[in-house]
Amino acid sequence: MTGEWVHLEAAGHVCILKDALDFESPAEVASLVQARQVDAALALHLYRGGRLLQGLHVPFGIIFGGTDLNEDVNQREKNEVMGKVLEEARFAVAFTEAMKEAAHRQWPHVQGKIYVQSQGVAAVPNPTFNWDAFLQRLGINCSADHLHVFLLICGLRQVKDPLYLLDAFSEWHQEDSTVYMVIVGPEVDPVFTRAVKAKVERSAGVRLVGEMAQADLHAVVKNCFALVNSSVSEGMSAAILEAMALEVPVLARHIPGNAAVVKHGVTGLLFSDPQEFVQLAKRLVSDPTLEKDIAANGREYVRTCHSWLVERDTYQHLIRTLEADAQD
Structure with missing residues (x-):
């Protein structure tokens, strides 16, 4: 706002x-x-x-x-x-x-x-950031060159549904140790936050980070492999638009607010359930051309429509x- x-x-x-x-x-x-x-x-x-x-x-x-x-x-x-x-x-x-x-x-x-x-969306700067130190702080020790970090930015409340993908993603991480999900956001609902923290601790390949300064958050978005949105309801996600502006691919839950800005296969990928998310994420990881095209299309969309x-x-x-x- x-x-x-x-x-x-x-x-x-x-x-x-x-x-x-x-x-x-x-x-x-x-x-x-x-x-x-x-x-x-x-x-x-x-x-x-x-x-x-x-x-x-x-x-x-x-x-x-x-x-x-x-x-x-x-x-x-x-x-x-x-x-x-x-x-x-x-x-x-x-x-x-x-x-x-x-x-x-x-x-x-x-x-x-x-x-x-x-x-x-204002011009988002390309800030300097120690990505390796950030990963080490989270206990992620893979080589950054082979790592695929899926970033979920949301306040910890039920409407953002940060737990939606955790089981499916953890199963994938156990198959492929180079994929991680990092959840970043403020603790909006104390009771729900406790549930999220407990679930994250039991979920392989998932990390939780508290609220970050905007410049640092932009840097994390720029360095991640893809931005994820799993909300039950959205008006218009600033995180999605900023990721597009930074040429980062977006995978978003197929709800009206997200579908209004993400055109499936063009400016991002839309999923309807956790299994489809994993399928699409695997496709993005294995297809550098798709990753590059979606990132470029997303940036152009934001430039012209936002x-x-x-x-x-x-x-x-x-x-x-x-x-x-x-x-x-």
Whole structure:
């Protein structure tokens, strides 16, 4: 979500970033808005962030997350809350046409409020990084020249399903000791995190790393063999787009959010179950031409369809509409 704030600050706005988990009620957000003399607000995720803006006396907009449209809509109470938030919001942003259509089906009265803006990807630098030292820290002692590291980046929570591939991958590792899976991400859900750690300890060829600085994470992506996404639900995965920008092949679970950006066999590979993942991963390992073509196609796709400059112009325009509303 950092890209949107960078765009706004570049246009001269002062942005106050807050985590929705820091607030228990809309009243707390209203107090902050009054104390800091905030002119407008922008929330990510229609339920988690949007519900805290209900009744706000300054204009606000919403950016759909993914789980809001894919999961929360199925719970009646959350669905009702989100519908009311959209009534108050001046606009909402969906990453894809499919997300926009899903929102229209749920809340027909908000047609005309929803804009489509793909997530933009800024130029990702090629940072220096001691890859060998990183592998040694994880207890991976294979020669880097013959190693194939599959990287899964996700917050440790159930919707990201980091355990989905572990059994199948471990079986493969026992056949081929050069393949490893490394899971990187913050501990979002403490109870689920304990389950993940316990499972990883029992899974051959799988390693777990905590949250990393963005520059180091980009370096790990650049050095890995392929980026993996096993989520149950996604809006638009920044990790997938950044891997494509770095010319790293992507293997993603076949769900709507991933299929919107990954064209199977062209910009990445889509799998429907753990066994298919292993089959496709083996194919990628054994076919350097496929690996090279997918990496090149992914980079070109991001360059042409996920322009950081277009995203900047969209958000700067939308915030100007909030400013105009605030002045009326």
